[in-house]
Amino acid sequence: MNHLEELLSSRASEVESGGAEKYHEKLKESNKLFVRDRLKLLFDNGDYMEDGKFANHLAKDLPADGVVTAIGSVNGEKVCVMANDSTVKAGSWGARTVEKIIRIQETAMNLKVPLLYLVDSAGARITDQLEMFPNRRGAGRIFHNQVKMSGMVPQVCLLFGPSAAGGAYIPAFCDIVIMVDKNASMYLGSPRMAEKVIGEKVTLEQMGGARMHCSTSGCGDVLADNEEHAIELGRSYLSYFPGNFHKQPPHLEGKLPSLEKSISEIVPENQNAPFNMYDLIDALVDKESFFEMKKLFAPELITGFARIDGRVVGLIANQPKVKGGVLFVDSADKGAKFIQLCDAYHIPLIFLADVPGFMIGTKVESAGIIRHGAKLIAAMSSATVPKISVVVRKAYGAGLYAMAGPAFEPDCCIALPTAQIAVMGPEAAVNAVYANKINAIEDPKERIEYVKEKHQEYKEHIDIYKLASELIVDDIVPGSELRHVLVDRLSYYESKEVEPPSKKHPVYPV
């Protein structure tokens, strides 16, 4: 090596070692990894090509200006990555930090590859704010680019530490946010700021901890146990997606489901007894292929990716074990986002319905359940990927609509023999129609008999064969054959191509 190359080598190593030793020690104490160790785990063979390594080199104590931006392979496919270095001024953003992030976004857009944001940052360097906050190529441009890229290429956030204040918008605009339990946090105002500016006194976990966001706010999608787990989840998530919206999701080799029990055994005939929808999913999808989104948030609706005979699908299923499987404000939001994500990347949707309807009552009305439900229905209605509606058990009222009922042009609406489709269940309907007659009966025993009789009449009225006879459902399928039927139908629907009607864009309910 000549003298210049020796100098280069030593300067490069210095940059690559990040901030001062004491900050590396702090990482270890919090069970956190150094940024370049995260990248070694993320990329195939730990290899990547970095841009902007010498950013802010003249400053001497801000190596790479606190962020690594690089291209490499994950699962054999090219991806771009932005990764904060929290050993450098707590991963805070200076002018060059922001410029590097904007450039890797532009690269991802030009190359049409996914972009991963490995976030671990205290936010903006207030001292540098004029150079990085308000300007055209300032921090706001990062979010503007995220919105531009949304639906073009997958954007994935792995949250390892804080994403404070404005920085919280990076996760907010991503398709998925994976948060490390106890370490990751997100908030517009820190607990310290909240105490000073509004007088509230809370802990970090309470204000914006990973668990809170994954279970209460819905801002987080997956709660990871630790950093290695988060990175593994990120790699796994990408395996369900094409690199960009021009391509189809990867089709792998099929595997049999993990659960031996037949679906016919899992679904009870009694419409009001809870059963575990996860059991049905396990009996339907390829073994170990279920990747759940927002598991801890609105658990009355299950959303997740899976493979059926190697083909990626998006599952939306009511969970009768939680709140009776009734749809609420949060479940409507959860479903709407998931549907849009699948539709953007050509992932067929399978709706598994066992739903008594949307929740009623003053609490949900004042929370706007009508407009949230409309949001869910609008997302489902406008999705042009293959849509399969499976009525597993009950599907009442707007619940039928929300789960891709016939009016919304699913490619098929099929029913299990246990299916019961109606504007409302027998108990509510009989009560509504015969209330006066029922109250007029004095003898309680006679009253019970009368109600029972009316229930039976109602059930015959909505008998699933009647509905099939009127072409309301396209087929009735035994649970034991459901997987087989879905495998075939997904294969037939592969060539589906529907043009959305010509207009600038819908005015979606929010």
Add this chain to the structure above:
Amino acid sequence: MQEIKASMAGTVLNVMVGEGDAVTAGQELVMLESMKMEIPIEGVEEGTVAEVKVNVGDFVNEGDVLVTVK
């Protein structure tokens, strides 16, 4: 003190525990009826029932405390 709350609005169908009972983690303490479905309400950690705040037939709103466990 654990406050076991109603997960959704509904009526109290059955109260399965009484004051002083020992309960295990995740045990069903109250059964609500809502939207014509049976909605089990479980405790979180193990403990002893301190107070039962509702009676069968009561209407409860989402978030109302049903049972306290210490």
